Amino acid sequence: MYKSLKKLKRKYGIFNPLQNQLKLDDILSTNFISSLLKDNLYIPFTGWSLRPYCLAYVLNEILINNRKSIIEFGSGISTILIARLAQLNDLDLRLISVEHNLEWQNHIKKILDKEQLDQYVEFASIPLTKSENSLDNLTWYDEENLNKQVKETKFDLVLVDGPPADLGLERFTAMPFLIDKLATSYTIFLDDAHRKDEQQITHLWKKQYDLQFEIHGGTLGVCRKGNHFDSNPVLYSF
Numbered sequence: 001m002y003k004s005l006k007k008l009k010r011k012y013g014i015f016n017p018l019q020n021q022l023k024l025d026d027i028l029s030t031n032f033i034s035s036l037l038k039d040n041l042y043i044p045f046t047g048w049s050l051r052p053y054c055l056a057y058v059l060n061e062i063l064i065n066n067r068k069s070i071i072e073f074g075s076g077i078s079t080i081l082i083a084r085l086a087q088l089n090d091l092d093l094r095l096i097s098v099e100h101n102l103e104w105q106n107h108i109k110k111i112l113d114k115e116q117l118d119q120y121v122e123f124a125s126i127p128l129t130k131s132e133n134s135l136d137n138l139t140w141y142d143e144e145n146l147n148k149q150v151k152e153t154k155f156d157l158v159l160v161d162g163p164p165a166d167l168g169l170e171r172f173t174a175m176p177f178l179i180d181k182l183a184t185s186y187t188i189f190l191d192d193a194h195r196k197d198e199q200q201i202t203h204l205w206k207k208q209y210d211l212q213f214e215i216h217g218g219t220l221g222v223c224r225k226g227n228h229f230d231s232n233p234v235l236y237s238f
């Protein structure tokens with residue numbers, strides 16, 4: 001009996017107040033972003049997608065802090081919603097979406113094409129390879145290839161949600177690659193920043209690049225430089 005209760009708890013997060021709080025934040029955030037979800041093609045939210053809370057945070061950040069030069073690692077729902085926001089609110093922005101899996105990228109491209117949103121997204125199809133900047137000999141997006149596409153761009157918004165983080169410290173390499181490519185004012189988001197490996201990554205980014213991350217909404221790492229308005233979609237002060 002005890003064992004099966006433990007299993008249920010792990011699977012559904014029941015009895016876990018933090019997980020229940022995350023779900024409430026996600027329900028609220030889904031309402032906030034609903035104008036980008038309704039009257040459009042159905043898009044498949046899965047456990048791999050950014051949580052609605054994180055999506056609302058990123059979209060708020062673009063609008064409230066006027067972010068125009070965006071790079072994301074790991075295409076998906078985030079790509080589609082940023083493009084839909086740009087169209088709906090008539091924004092002048094450039095999003096480079098870096099993806100290693102061509103089949104997945106084509107899937108996202110198809111949705112953008114059908115909605116005539118392709119003008120808002122520049123896809124970078126970059127295979128994963130060994131990099132001298134990586135930790136533990138792990139792979140990351142091929143930097144030579146990526147540099148050719150990014151050129152001299154300075155980014156004011158970075159979303160690190162790829163490569164898939166099942167191997168450990170892979171996402172570390174985002175900062176050695178980007179540190180000289182940041183605008184004077186910027187925000188960096190790191191998804192799943194609460195996990196042990198991502199905690200180690202933010203610790204190393206602090207040590208090596210003086211980047212200070214806070215975790216918001218239980219899972220999203222946020223690091224800012226420069227003046228900014230608050231874009232956290234779910235923030236209560238009591």
Ligand SMILES: C[S@@+](CC[C@H](N)C(=O)[O-])C[C@H]1O[C@@H](n2cnc3c(N)ncnc32)[C@H](O)[C@@H]1O
Nearest residue numbers: 046048049050074075076077078101161162164
């Ligand atoms: C965490 S996901 C990126 C999610 C994306 N930013 C979004 O908001 O949907 C990281 C990588 O996992 C892969 N991926 C995305 N969705 C997937 C799925 N449903 N099943 C397996 N792999 C997936 C893609 O290669 C993607 O680059």
